[in-house]
Amino acid sequence: MNSISIYRNIFVSVLLGTLFVVAMMMAESQVAVLSLIVLAAVSCIVLQKKGVIRKLGSDFASAEKFANGTIMIGALATAVVFAGDHFILLMLTTVLIYVVACLGLNIQFGYAGMVNFAGAAFFGAGGYAAAVLTMQTGLPHLVVLVIGGLVAVIVGFLLILPVLRTRGHYAAVVTIAFSLLFRTLVEVSPVLGGAQGSPVTGMVIFGWNFNEGYQIAGFDVSFYINYFLFALILTAVTFTIVRRVERSWIGLNMDSIRIDETASACFGMNVARWKVTAFTIGNFFMGIIGAFYAMMLGFIAPNNFTFGDSLIMVSIILLGGIGSIWGIILATGIVIILPEKLQIIQEYRFLIFSLGVILVLLYRPNGLLSRAARTYFPGLLRGAR
Amino acid sequence: MDILTRSQSAKIRSSGTPQIVLKARNVVRRFGGVVALNNLDLDVVEGQILGLIGPNGSGKTTFFNVLTGIYAADEGAISFLEKEITNLPAPQVFRSGIARTFQRARVCLSLSVFDNIVLGDHPRLQQGLVFNLFRRSSFRREYEECVERVRELLEMFAPHLVAKMFEPVETFPMIDRRRIEVCRALFSSPRLLLLDEPSAGMTHEETRLLVDEIVALRTKRHKLSIIIVEHEMDLISRITDRCVVLNFGSKICEGTYDEIASDRNVQEAYLGVEA
Numbered sequence A: 001m002n003s004i005s006i007y008r009n010i011f012v013s014v015l016l017g018t019l020f021v022v023a024m025m026m027a028e029s030q031v032a033v034l035s036l037i038v039l040a041a042v043s044c045i046v047l048q049k050k051g052v053i054r055k056l057g058s059d060f061a062s063a064e065k066f067a068n069g070t071i072m073i074g075a076l077a078t079a080v081v082f083a084g085d086h087f088i089l090l091m092l093t094t095v096l097i098y099v100v101a102c103l104g105l106n107i108q109f110g111y112a113g114m115v116n117f118a119g120a121a122f123f124g125a126g127g128y129a130a131a132v133l134t135m136q137t138g139l140p141h142l143v144v145l146v147i148g149g150l151v152a153v154i155v156g157f158l159l160i161l162p163v164l165r166t167r168g169h170y171a172a173v174v175t176i177a178f179s180l181l182f183r184t185l186v187e188v189s190p191v192l193g194g195a196q197g198s199p200v201t202g203m204v205i206f207g208w209n210f211n212e213g214y215q216i217a218g219f220d221v222s223f224y225i226n227y228f229l230f231a232l233i234l235t236a237v238t239f240t241i242v243r244r245v246e247r248s249w250i251g252l253n254m255d256s257i258r259i260d261e262t263a264s265a266c267f268g269m270n271v272a273r274w275k276v277t278a279f280t281i282g283n284f285f286m287g288i289i290g291a292f293y294a295m296m297l298g299f300i301a302p303n304n305f306t307f308g309d310s311l312i313m314v315s316i317i318l319l320g321g322i323g324s325i326w327g328i329i330l331a332t333g334i335v336i337i338l339p340e341k342l343q344i345i346q347e348y349r350f351l352i353f354s355l356g357v358i359l360v361l362l363y364r365p366n367g368l369l370s371r372a373a374r375t376y377f378p379g380l381l382r383g384a385r
Numbered sequence B: 001m002d003i004l005t006r007s008q009s010a011k012i013r014s015s016g017t018p019q020i021v022l023k024a025r026n027v028v029r030r031f032g033g034v035v036a037l038n039n040l041d042l043d044v045v046e047g048q049i050l051g052l053i054g055p056n057g058s059g060k061t062t063f064f065n066v067l068t069g070i071y072a073a074d075e076g077a078i079s080f081l082e083k084e085i086t087n088l089p090a091p092q093v094f095r096s097g098i099a100r101t102f103q104r105a106r107v108c109l110s111l112s113v114f115d116n117i118v119l120g121d122h123p124r125l126q127q128g129l130v131f132n133l134f135r136r137s138s139f140r141r142e143y144e145e146c147v148e149r150v151r152e153l154l155e156m157f158a159p160h161l162v163a164k165m166f167e168p169v170e171t172f173p174m175i176d177r178r179r180i181e182v183c184r185a186l187f188s189s190p191r192l193l194l195l196d197e198p199s200a201g202m203t204h205e206e207t208r209l210l211v212d213e214i215v216a217l218r219t220k221r222h223k224l225s226i227i228i229v230e231h232e233m234d235l236i237s238r239i240t241d242r243c244v245v246l247n248f249g250s251k252i253c254e255g256t257y258d259e260i261a262s263d264r265n266v267q268e269a270y271l272g273v274e275a
């Protein structure tokens, strides 16, 4: 194997991907956006047919650290290009926020097989924790983020017994009911601002005020760059932890209870323990990122975490590939950016996503980028053989 | 009825009394109106292979399920290695040293051979969050030990799978899936192994190979006892020390294969003739 060619392939594909994202962001007219979409779809299909995607997949897997680093640089470069543009930075940051939330959901749904249609409620729980804590206490905002995660975990504990006692569709119904209930409770709660919502302070960390922009050599840099950079850090941390979950006995246990609870129990596994673990880790990520989201918007209201948002999170996982981290990142990009750029589909976005999910389930049941077989220590394997 | 074979009795005379590892008494399990197990008494002697046979629906799988804690017994008591295990939850039964295979091979198809086998010793792996997520070099040491142990087991039962240890099980034929399932059940070095129709879905020849390997293993692990459920009688006659015959949930006969094969009740049960 020629390792230079591996690095070159990774570099070229990340470069092309970054250029595509930049072009997509810059495209103003609907015709330009549509042509870019068609271009991407056609090239993916052609490359897939020619086996290039498969080859690239194995290249990325064999030089994982380099690939991740290159993608990170691509993301930073994109932010630099749009450093002056509030709207685009906000959109890119929203993508990262959904990535973190969906990676949390992925631990529950993708690994442990627990369908959770209340994702947005846990996200909202973190958001409201941020609202109350930033408005009424002087707690450092990093602590607020962590408490946001913990609040989501505690709210999740209310749900854990019914979720453990029911299976499959019934568990799904329990989470749907909870999602609606939580929203209604918030709407009638005067402390949380009712249907009008509640203001949230912008983020400040060690004197670094996120709501202030910069002037660099006469060029105005949007304050959203702060949120983008911090979201990128949160994404990287979440990514690393979720990867380690997958590549450990914990991920193995979760896969095992998803596939066959009874057989797992027959080999000594405490099924409930791993369901609670998956539920807790997942909700923690959703809560943290919900708190961050609220601080970025400066405001949180029941409309920020509707049942529709929970559905979007589940469909991102189905589209991207159940359990597939990169698949989820790709799908989040598509699901968040597409309706923003293609105004014509705004109103029909749910219809289009449902169609997309159905098509994917029919023709690519493992999602756009299916999950690869587990390797606990990538690279080790190849060296050993 | 004498529950020892001649060779076994000879062995025991030199080493003291035979140890009965599993003792089931008056076990009853009903499903609605169906009595799937009716006052079943069953003993397993250490180091022996017990054949559990009977027509379809006679309660063999149900016995395994009650024993391993998947179903609760309605009445009766089961003890294993002098310890009461009646109606313990499945994980605790496993921890007491009983491992099993399933009638329909129940391996995790999308997981690798390694993953499936490692799951067979779940309680002995370190399961802490900090250990798994943040002490990666310690985790790696445990992981590498497991790779080594899985390799050893595969070399015994499926040497051709050693090089394919990290490939998903779904890519292998039935015989290999069965072998992987047996390896998973043996990975924790259990004291009692339950095999539910290992021949299902395999040819005669494949079954013979697999079972011979299991029997060979017993010469290395003297303390391993086995209960095997099987419809192929030549296999039962060849490998078992003793057999228990079930019909409609009741034990109708017990003894060596030759004894039960010549029993009138057994013949009638298999031919479906009313006694």
Ligand SMILES: Nc1ncnc2c1ncn2[C@@H]1O[C@H](COP(=O)(O)OP(=O)(O)OP(=O)(O)O)[C@@H](O)[C@H]1O
Pocket (backbone or CB within 6 Å): B031, B034, B035, B036, B054, B055, B056, B057, B058, B059, B060, B061, B062, B063, B103
């Ligand atoms: N979960 C269940 N619910 C209802 N009835 C059951 C259940 N499991 C087993 N039975 C019934 O209990 C009886 C014994 O079934 P069991 O599966 O133990 O038979 P078996 O001896 O293993 O048969 P086979 O040789 O076909 O595998 C049957 O009448 C079966 O229908």
Ligand SMILES: [Mg+2]
Pocket (backbone or CB within 6 Å): B060, B061, B062, B103
């Ligand atoms: Mg059966």
